[in-house]
Amino acid sequence: MQRTLFDKIWDSHVVREIEGGPSVVYIDRHLVHEVTSPQAFAGLDSRGLKVFRPQQTFATCDHNVPTLDQHLPIRDVLSRMQVETLAANAEKHGIHHFGLNNPNQGVVHVMGPEQGVTLPGQTIVCGDSHTSTHGAFGSIAFGIGTSEVEMVLATQCIMQPKPKKMLIEVNGTLGKGVTSKDIILYIISKITAGGGTGYFIEFAGSAIRSLSMEARMTLCNMSIEMGARGGMIAPDQTTFDYVQGRPYAPVGEAWDKALAYWKTLRTDEGAVFDRTCRYEAADIEPMITYGTNPGMGMKITGVVPDGSDLEGNDRKSFDKSLNYMGIQAGKPMLGMPVDYVFVGSCTNGRIEDFRMFASLVRGRKKAEGVTAWLVPGSKRVEKQAVAEGLTDILREAGFEFRQPGCSACLAMNEDKVPAGKYAVSTSNRNFEGRQGPGARTILASPLVAAAAAVTGRITDPREFL
Amino acid sequence: MPIDKFITLQGTFVPLPIENVDTDQIIPARFMKGTTRDGFGDNLFRDWRYHKDGAPVQDFVLNQGVYSGSILVAGKNFGSGSSREHAAWAITGYGFKAVVSSFFADIFRNNALNNGLLPVQVSEDFLSEIFAAAADPATELRIDLEQQLITLLSSGRSEPFDINPYKRNCLLNGFDDIDFLLNIKDEIVQFEQNR
Ligand code: SF4
Numbered sequence: 271m272q273r274t275l276f277d278k279i280w281d282s283h284v285v286r287e288i289e290g291g292p293s294v295v296y297i298d299r300h301l302v303h304e305v306t307s308p309q310a311f312a313g314l315d316s317r318g319l320k321v322f323r324p325q326q327t328f329a330t331c332d333h334n335v336p337t338l339d340q341h342l343p344i345r346d347v348l349s350r351m352q353v354e355t356l357a358a359n360a361e362k363h364g365i366h367h368f369g370l371n372n373p374n375q376g377v378v379h380v381m382g383p384e385q386g387v388t389l390p391g392q393t394i395v396c397g398d399s400h401t402s403t404h405g406a407f408g409s410i411a412f413g414i415g416t417s418e419v420e421m422v423l424a425t426q427c428i429m430q431p432k433p434k435k436m437l438i439e440v441n442g443t444l445g446k447g448v449t450s451k452d453i454i455l456y457i458i459s460k461i462t463a464g465g466g467t468g469y470f471i472e473f474a475g476s477a478i479r480s481l482s483m484e485a486r487m488t489l490c491n492m493s494i495e496m497g498a499r500g501g502m503i504a505p506d507q508t509t510f511d512y513v514q515g516r517p518y519a520p521v522g523e524a525w526d527k528a529l530a531y532w533k534t535l536r537t538d539e540g541a542v543f544d545r546t547c548r549y550e551a552a553d554i555e556p557m558i559t560y561g562t563n564p565g566m567g568m569k570i571t572g573v574v575p576d577g578s579d580l581e582g583n584d585r586k587s588f589d590k591s592l593n594y595m596g597i598q599a600g601k602p603m604l605g606m607p608v609d610y611v612f613v614g615s616c617t618n619g620r621i622e623d624f625r626m627f628a629s630l631v632r633g634r635k636k637a638e639g640v641t642a643w644l645v646p647g648s649k650r651v652e653k654q655a656v657a658e659g660l661t662d663i664l665r666e667a668g669f670e671f672r673q674p675g676c677s678a679c680l681a682m683n684e685d686k687v688p689a690g691k692y693a694v695s696t697s698n699r700n701f702e703g704r705q706g707p708g709a710r711t712i713l714a715s716p717l718v719a720a721a722a723a724v725t726g727r728i729t730d731p732r733e734f735l
Numbered sequence: 736m737p738i739d740k741f742i743t744l745q746g747t748f749v750p751l752p753i754e755n756v757d758t759d760q761i762i763p764a765r766f767m768k769g770t771t772r773d774g775f776g777d778n779l780f781r782d783w784r785y786h787k788d789g790a791p792v793q794d795f796v797l798n799q800g801v802y803s804g805s806i807l808v809a810g811k812n813f814g815s816g817s818s819r820e821h822a823a824w825a826i827t828g829y830g831f832k833a834v835v836s837s838f839f840a841d842i843f844r845n846n847a848l849n850n851g852l853l854p855v856q857v858s859e860d861f862l863s864e865i866f867a868a869a870a871d872p873a874t875e876l877r878i879d880l881e882q883q884l885i886t887l888l889s890s891g892r893s894e895p896f897d898i899n900p901y902k903r904n905c906l907l908n909g910f911d912d913i914d915f916l917l918n919i920k921d922e923i924v925q926f927e928q929n930r
Contacts, residue, residue, distance in 0.1 A: 285926045291901025296926055308770035348768035355770050399818035399842060415820035415846035425916040427923055431899060463755060464812040467841055497815060497840055563755055583810050587754040680764040701759040701816060703782050
């Protein structure tokens with residue numbers, strides 16, 4: 271029988287099927303961070319258990335670390351306690367740990383791929399919904415809750431019903447100034463924030479094939495924002511070239527063997543999906559969001575919808591959302607003043623994102639009155655940005671580069687956007703209060719963020735390209 | 736963590752007719768700094784429930800003093816967004832034992848079930864009827880897990896709901912997945928060796 275990429279990986283990881291229940295699925299890589307793990311380790315302790323496969327478990331701290339003065343003790347007591355608890359748990363159980371003073375520390379979904387911890391054909395979980403990022407390598411990667419973290423720590427397995435399968439194809443060539451962030455915001459605006467629930471997505475088509483690994487990660491990262499369990503892309507030469515030579519990637523004979531297997535990881539001709547969506551790259555333009563879920567997106571040159579096609583509670587939610595945002599229906603957003611710009615997160619905090627940002631702000635100046643937070647996704651990204659001279663370009667343009675962490679993506683540390691202020695963010699969620707109580711988030715690509723940072727307004731980046 | 740058994744639940748409910756209630760609303764990230772599972776109930780719907788200065792928002796449903804009960808009824812696509820299990824802990828910590836909606840986000844559904852919180856998915860139409868019936872705060876719902884049936888007592892209308900049979904069994908008996916997996920550890924080791 272013809273199988274999809276998802277079927278192939280899933281089937282080879284099922285330990286046991288339960289009558290009328292979920293499958294017991296074996297997990298190759300377990301990523302851990304400080305916020306969703308303490309209760310899981312405590313649960314393990316109370317059962318008198320040790321981590322079952324510590325060599326397959328990789329921890330880092332990212333969610334609540336400060337992005338300035340990381341060499342100093344963390345000031346927020348509770349954050350410090352979570353970071354210290356993780357370090358102690360890692361030590362106790364002998365798991366890999368990239369703590370604050372480790373040169374490989376970073377946002378968990380930036381660190382994993384960088385280290386070669388993420389490989390094609392694997393099952394990967396983490397107590398974080400954006401684990402879907404790792405699907406870019408042709409792996410089944412999804413977020414789990416803390417009880418499930420405990421489960422994987424204890425048994426290296428998880429209990430999951432097999433999701434339905436969705437194919438999303440994007441064909442053709444992307445226009446100037448259109449990035450993978452725009453592709454995914456476009457897709458979510460079509461499918462809606464809940465439209466992918468119950469599905470696991472495979473992204474395919476010529477426009478997807480042409481993307482770099484980092485761009486693919488941006489895309490898969492946000493598959494969760496349509497409610498899907500995850501998204502994946504079949505591995506190809508781009509994938510293999512990226513993986514080869516990374517610290518935890520296989521070498522020598524093991525590499526050859528792995529590569530031979532990875533090359534079989536593709537959806538068979540004629541395999542069946544439960545749902546298929548096709549889009550044309552040429553229809554996609556730079557995107558922004560106007561509301562409080564990632565499905566509320568539009569092309570940057572568009573006008574905010576008026577919700578007249580909605581009824582009842584849908585309409586109420588729509589109006590509540592625009593009201594929170596202080597944005598008017600039926601009006602364009604181009605030219606709207608912006609207070610904050612945040613470039614970072616596991617969506618767009620990689621080196622290519624900062625290259626994009628720097629390419630646009632080079633030789634220009636940060637607009638007066640805009641506060642910009644440029645936060646690298648990892649220590650490696652930070653180092654690379656310095657090595658490439660990006661930090662110099664940014665400094666000349668009036669920007670400062672901070673230290674790695676999740677930062678304003680979820681505002682658990684001090685990087686909070688004040689109430690009522692508008693932030694153009696390259697992160698993935700524009701929920702009410704996500705970037706701080708009352709903060710108003712406009713999701714966009716690094717290019718749109720750069721155009722806003724130098725003009726102080728929502729600006730079409732194509733004007734500068 | 737061992738969970739409480741869930742068989743039937745009957746009582747009044749708290750209506751929250753808002754759609755796409757994401758986990759950032761259920762429990763904002765800044766209140767996720769605990770290292771235990773306790774205490775999250777105090778910050779359930781924090782930013783809807785309290786003003787910035789900590790004063791309660793009077794007209795928010797949990798503060799009105801009109802509605803009470805251990806069943807929360809919410810609009811479509813409940814629990815979307817972050818995978819934080821803290822959302823389930825906040826809801827159970829506050830005292831809810833079941834959430835009724837016309838649609839649940841996947842991860843939330845799992846997290847809820849793992850904490851003995853029953854997600855009951857009803858039709859759009861039935862949900863509207865429940866919201867309408869909330870005009871009388873004394874209206875009760877009855878949720879029968881054995882029969883997989885939810886009933887609005889004021890009108891007598893019932894609707895069957897779906898739940899994975901394995902999960903249903905776990906809830907009815909108060910088992911959890913880890914107990915199950917620990918029991919088949921030999922099989923897991925076998926699986927590793929055969930790869
Ligand atoms: S950067 Fe944002 S989305 Fe990514 S792991 Fe951190 S908090 Fe989650």
